[in-house]
Amino acid sequence: MEVKIMRNVLDKNQDKADENKKILRESNVIMLNLISSPGAGKTTILESLCNNMAARFNIGVIEGDAYTDRDAQRLAKFGFPVVQINTEGGCHLDSFSINKALGELPLEQLDIVVVENVGNLICPTSFDLGESYRVAILSTTEGDDKPAKYPMVLRDADIVVLNKTDLLEHTNFNLDNFKSDLRKLNPLIPLFEVSAIQGHGMEMLETWVSSIILGTK
Amino acid sequence: MEVKIMRNVLDKNQDKADENKKILRESNVIMLNLISSPGAGKTTILESLCNNMAARFNIGVIEGDAYTDRDAQRLAKFGFPVVQINTEGGCHLDSFSINKALGELPLEQLDIVVVENVGNLICPTSFDLGESYRVAILSTTEGDDKPAKYPMVLRDADIVVLNKTDLLEHTNFNLDNFKSDLRKLNPLIPLFEVSAIQGHGMEMLETWVSSIILGTK
Numbered sequence: 214m215e216v217k218i219m220r221n222v223l224d225k226n227q228d229k230a231d232e233n234k235k236i237l238r239e240s241n242v243i244m245l246n247l248i249s250s251p252g253a254g255k256t257t258i259l260e261s262l263c264n265n266m267a268a269r270f271n272i273g274v275i276e277g278d279a280y281t282d283r284d285a286q287r288l289a290k291f292g293f294p295v296v297q298i299n300t301e302g303g304c305h306l307d308s309f310s311i312n313k314a315l316g317e318l319p320l321e322q323l324d325i326v327v328v329e330n331v332g333n334l335i336c337p338t339s340f341d342l343g344e345s346y347r348v349a350i351l352s353t354t355e356g357d358d359k360p361a362k363y364p365m366v367l368r369d370a371d372i373v374v375l376n377k378t379d380l381l382e383h384t385n386f387n388l389d390n391f392k393s394d395l396r397k398l399n400p401l402i403p404l405f406e407v408s409a410i411q412g413h414g415m416e417m418l419e420t421w422v423s424s425i426i427l428g429t430k
Numbered sequence: 431m432e433v434k435i436m437r438n439v440l441d442k443n444q445d446k447a448d449e450n451k452k453i454l455r456e457s458n459v460i461m462l463n464l465i466s467s468p469g470a471g472k473t474t475i476l477e478s479l480c481n482n483m484a485a486r487f488n489i490g491v492i493e494g495d496a497y498t499d500r501d502a503q504r505l506a507k508f509g510f511p512v513v514q515i516n517t518e519g520g521c522h523l524d525s526f527s528i529n530k531a532l533g534e535l536p537l538e539q540l541d542i543v544v545v546e547n548v549g550n551l552i553c554p555t556s557f558d559l560g561e562s563y564r565v566a567i568l569s570t571t572e573g574d575d576k577p578a579k580y581p582m583v584l585r586d587a588d589i590v591v592l593n594k595t596d597l598l599e600h601t602n603f604n605l606d607n608f609k610s611d612l613r614k615l616n617p618l619i620p621l622f623e624v625s626a627i628q629g630h631g632m633e634m635l636e637t638w639v640s641s642i643i644l645g646t647k
Contacts, residue, residue, distance in 0.1 A: 218435050250468045251551050251580060252572025279552060281578050302582055304521065304552040332579070334468050335496060335521040335550055354571035354597065355469025361498050362549070363468060365519055380571065380600055385627070410602070 226340050229308035233315060233343025240320035242273075243425055244328060246344035248366055251332030253352040254376040256284045257409040258418070259327055263291040265419055270426055273318040273326040277306040284329060294318050305336040308343055324426045338365040346425065352377040353386045360394035367395060372403045374418060379408035443557050446525035450532060450560025457537035459490075460642055461545060463561035465583055468549030470569040471593040473501045474626040475635070476544055480508040482636055487643055490535040490543040494523040501546060511535050522553040525560055541643050555582040563642065569594040570603040577611035584612060589620045591635060596625035 237244050247255045263272055274295040276285040285297040296314040298306060311328065318326060328344065330337045349370035351359050354377050360367050367373060373395065381388070388406075395404065403421065407414035454461050464472045480489055491512040493502040502514040513531040515523060528545065535543060545561065547554045566587035568576050571594050577584050584590060590612065598605070612621065620638065624631035 250549070250572075251576060252467060252569075278579060280581055281575075283575055283578060302552070304550070331552070332467070333521070333550060333552055335519070335548070336553065352469075352571070354569070354594065355467075358498075358500055359468060361500060362495060364497055377571065380597060383597055383600060 223339065226308050229312055230341040230343040233308055233312055234345075236312075236315055236320070237326070237343065237345065240323070241429060242320050242323050242326055243345040243429055244326040244343065245346050245348050245422075246328045246330060246337075246342050247348045247350055248330050248334070248337045248370070249332060249350035250334045250352075250355060253332070253350050253355065254409050255329045255332070255350055256287055258350065258374065258376060258407070258415075259288060259329060260291075261409045261412065261415050262327070262419065262422065263288060263293060265415065266422065267291060267293075269423070270324040271322055273320070273323045275306075275311065275314045275318075275326060275328040277310075277329055277331045279303065279331055294323075300331055304331060304333050305340050306330050306342060307340050311342045325422070334359070334363045334366055338369060346371040348372055348374060350374045350376055353381045353384055356384075357386045357388070357391040358394075360391065360398055364398050367398050367402070370399065370402060372405065372421065373399075375404060375406045376409055378406050378413060379411050440556060443525050446529055447558040447560040450525055450529055451562075453529075453532055453537070454543070454560065454562065457540070458646060459537050459540050459543055460562040460646055461543040461560065462563050462565050462639075463545045463547060463554075463559050464565045464567055465547050465551070465554045465587070466549060466567035467551045467569075467572060470549070470567050470572065471626050472546045472549070472567055473504055475567065475591065475593060475624070475632075476505060476546060477508075478626045478629065478632050479544070479636065479639060480505060480510060482632065483639065484508060484510070486640070487541040488539055490537070490540045492523075492528060492531045492535075492543060492545040494527075494546055494548045496520065496548055511540075517548055521548060521550050522557050523547050523559060524557050528559045542639070551576070551580045551583055555586060563588040565589050565591060567591045567593055570598045570601055573601075574603045574605070574608040575611075577608065577615055581615050584615045584619070587616065587619060589622065589638065590616075592621060592623045593626055595623050595630060596628050
């Protein structure tokens with residue numbers, strides 16, 4: 214019974230995700246879905262992207278949070294449209310809430326929509342939002358064992374961002390072990406090592422974002 | 431329909447949690463439920479507790495992980511009984527899996543059972559395992575906004591451990607803001623600031639654990 218209901222929930226989510234994909238395709242807008250643990254740096258990475266890419270591209274943001282609009286406030290200062298989704302304790306975004314949020318964004322004026330999912334390394338992985346690319350964000354301070362312990366998010370991701378490289382020297386994070394475990398799951402996935410707070414390595418991520426936007430023009 | 435099923439799941443979970451409480455009471459064993467984000471330091475804190483308290487107390491460990499038995503392997507070296515629960519991608523432990531795990535532990539020889547939940551700051555909060563105390567673990571590298579953004583885990587917790595204080599100086603974590611947000615949710619909750627990896631502040635946490643064990647003898 215419970216399994217059947219879950220199947221039903223995921224099927225309905227997939228139908229709406231397909232609808233979202235169609236809407237995005239028709240507007241020629243790509244969408245990123247950022248997935249990470251709480252505090253891995255999704256908002257800081259997004260701030261850095263908004264700051265550095267504002268002159269070239271129009272970015273829309275959908276902020277998913279269990280509670281509060283703190284992240285939306287942090288991002289509103291860049292002048293891009295930001296839609297806040299509060300899940301009221303819910304552990305992931307779904308394609309229905311994204312569908313509503315897309316309706317509130319001026320898609321015809323945008324190049325890219327970036328969705329910041331609820332901080333959770335497990336539940337968001339089951340819910341397709343209709344995104345063009347799924348971005349898994351991990352951080353050095355979480356430890357190098359995350360690919361082995363949370364394989365779901367990395368198997369389905371299109372790129373991986375390893376954040377907080379500025380703290381690497383203060384941790385026991387082993388970059389070789391991390392990469393080796395990551396490559397076992399997803400051999401050719403691009404990995405960008407960044408310190409969003411210090412700006413290190415962000416140019417590689419920005420180049421990737423630019424290339425996928427320009428590639429659709 | 432979905433809400434009714436969820437209600438049903440939680441009701442069944444509560445019944446089994448009550449049964450677990452009874453089992454623990456009859457064996458005079460207390461149980462901790464450690465909840466945190468992935469990589470906040472649950473296993474390192476547990477290693478430190480096991481290492482420093484082994485001479486005085488008998489500790490049983492239940493390791494919850496989505497995949498792998500890496501944490502169980504890290505803890506097995508202390509010679510205490512460790513039971514591994516793999517949720518196969520599931521986002522939280524429930525009272526049924528804990529009930530089975532308790533059956534595999536020599537409860538009559540133990541003083542305390544420590545459950546390390548799956549790394550997730552949202553889903554585990556809805557599922558009572560029958561624990562005597564719920565321990566919320568946060569870390570400085572996750573940012574000081576976690577109490578505001580993830581209030582559920584802190585409202586229901588009995589103590590809060592703030593880990594990775596050794597990295598505090600390298601982050602923009604504001605301890606006053608963190609405490610202020612925490613106190614709004616749960617005014618009198620004990621907060622222990624520790625660096626489990628360097629051993630700082632662990633004696634306060636150990637004193638608390640000792641006192642709750644000795645208090646039941």
